[in-house]
Amino acid sequence: MSTTALLLLLVLVGLLTYLYRYAMIGLFASRSLPRWLHALCLHIAPASFAALTASALFVAGGEVVFAFDTPRPWAALVAVLVAWRTRNVLATIGAGMAALYLLKLLFPT
Amino acid sequence: MAHTGTSARREFLAGCRDEAPLLLGVAPFGMIYGIAALAAGVPAWLAQLASAIVFAGAAQLVIVQMLAAGAGFIPIALTSGLLNLRHVLYSASMAEYVRHLPRRWRLLLAYVLTDEAYAVAVLRYQQRHAAAADHAEHTNATADLRHWYFLGAGFTLWAGWQLSTAAGLLFGTTIPPEWELDFAVPLTFIALLTLLLRERAGQAAALVAGLGALAFAALPYKLGLVAAIVLGLAAGAWTVRRLEQAR
Numbered sequence: 001m002s003t004t005a006l007l008l009l010l011v012l013v014g015l016l017t018y019l020y021r022y023a024m025i026g027l028f029a030s031r032s033l034p035r036w037l038h039a040l041c042l043h044i045a046p047a048s049f050a051a052l053t054a055s056a057l058f059v060a061g062g063e064v065v066f067a068f069d070t071p072r073p074w075a076a077l078v079a080v081l082v083a084w085r086t087r088n089v090l091a092t093i094g095a096g097m098a099a100l101y102l103l104k105l106l107f108p109t
Numbered sequence: 110m111a112h113t114g115t116s117a118r119r120e121f122l123a124g125c126r127d128e129a130p131l132l133l134g135v136a137p138f139g140m141i142y143g144i145a146a147l148a149a150g151v152p153a154w155l156a157q158l159a160s161a162i163v164f165a166g167a168a169q170l171v172i173v174q175m176l177a178a179g180a181g182f183i184p185i186a187l188t189s190g191l192l193n194l195r196h197v198l199y200s201a202s203m204a205e206y207v208r209h210l211p212r213r214w215r216l217l218l219a220y221v222l223t224d225e226a227y228a229v230a231v232l233r234y235q236q237r238h239a240a241a242a243d244h245a246e247h248t249n250a251t252a253d254l255r256h257w258y259f260l261g262a263g264f265t266l267w268a269g270w271q272l273s274t275a276a277g278l279l280f281g282t283t284i285p286p287e288w289e290l291d292f293a294v295p296l297t298f299i300a301l302l303t304l305l306l307r308e309r310a311g312q313a314a315a316l317v318a319g320l321g322a323l324a325f326a327a328l329p330y331k332l333g334l335v336a337a338i339v340l341g342l343a344a345g346a347w348t349v350r351r352l353e354q355a356r
C-alpha cells in the first residue's frame with residue numbers, strides 16, 4: 001500500500017473512531033443505545049481478536065498452514081495457557097516471547 | 110471565579126494522577142505498536158501520526174498486523190472500523206454525565222474517550238454520584254467540575270500513548286528482525302481474547318470467527334478476516350437468542 005493510501009486509510013479510521021466516540025454524547029445525546037447494537041458491541045472484540053490470532057498463526061500467503069514444526073504455534077500455546085491461568089496481559093506476552101526464544105534456542109533451524 | 114479556576118485545576122490534576130498507574134499497562138502496547146509498525150514498513154512519521162489521529166491501541170495493532178500480512182485498503186478499514194465500534198458503548202455510558210456540557214467540551218472529551226480513560230473517569234462519576242445522594246446540599250453548592258477530571262485522565266493517557274509510540278519507533282530501528290518482536294502482536298491478541306471470553310455468546314463469536322479466518326483464508330486482500338468477524342458476530346447473536354429462549 002502506498003504511503004498516500006495508508007494516510008488516507010488512517011484518516012478514515014480516525015474519523016470513524018471519533019464519530020463513534022462522539023455519537024452518544026453529541027450526535028444522539030438524547031437517545032439511548034439500541035439493544036441490538038449494545039449486544040453487537042460486546043462481541044466485536046472477541047470475534048476480531050480470535051480471527052486475527054488464527055490468521056496470524058495459521059495463514060500464510062492465502063493458504064492455511066499448520067506449521068507445527070516451527071516455534072510460533074507452540075509459543076502461542078504457552079501464551080494461551082499463561083493467559084488462562086494468570087489473566088495477566090504482560091505475563092502472557094512475556095511468556096509467549098520467552099517460549100519463542102527458548103524453542104529457537106533448543107531447535108535451531 | 111478565581112476559586113473555580115483552582116478547583117478546575119485540582120480536578121484536572123486529580124484525573125492525571127489517577128490515570129498515571131494505567132500508563133504502566135499502556136506503555137508496552139505503545140512500544141509494541143511502534144516496533145511492529147516499522148516492521149510492517151510504515152514510515153515512522155506516519156506511525157506516530159496514527160497514534161494521534163486514530164488513538165486506539167487495539168485498532169492500531171490490527172492495522173499494522175494486517176498491513177504486514179499484505180491486506181488491502183478495504184479489509185483493513187472494515188476490520189478496524191468494526192473493532193472500534195465498541196467505543197459507542199463508552200460514549201453511551203458517559204452520555205448521562207456529560208450531556209449538560211457545552212458542545213465544545215463534548216467535542217473535546219469525545220477525542221480522549223478511550224478504554225483506559227473511560228475506566229478511570231466513569232469510576233469518578235459513579236463515586237461522586239453515590240456521594241451526591243448522601244450530601245445533596247453540599248454538591249449543589251459546589252460547581253460540578255468532574256469534566257476537568259475526565260480531561261486530565263484522557264490527556265494523561267494521550268500523552269503516554271504518544272510517548273510510548275515514539276519510544277517504540279526509536280527502539281524499533283535498533284532491534285534486529287531475528288528478535289521477532291512482531292510476534293508480540295498476536296500474543297497481545299491472545300491475552301486480550303482470554304480476558305474477554307467470559308460468557309457463552311462471546312465464546313461462540315470467538316470460536317466461529319477463528320475458524321472462519323481459516324475457512325476464508327483464500328479470499329484476496331485478507332477479506333476473509335472481515336467475513337470471519339461478521340460470521341462470528343452472527344454466531345454471538347444466535348447464541349444470545351438461544352440462551353434467552355432456553356430460559
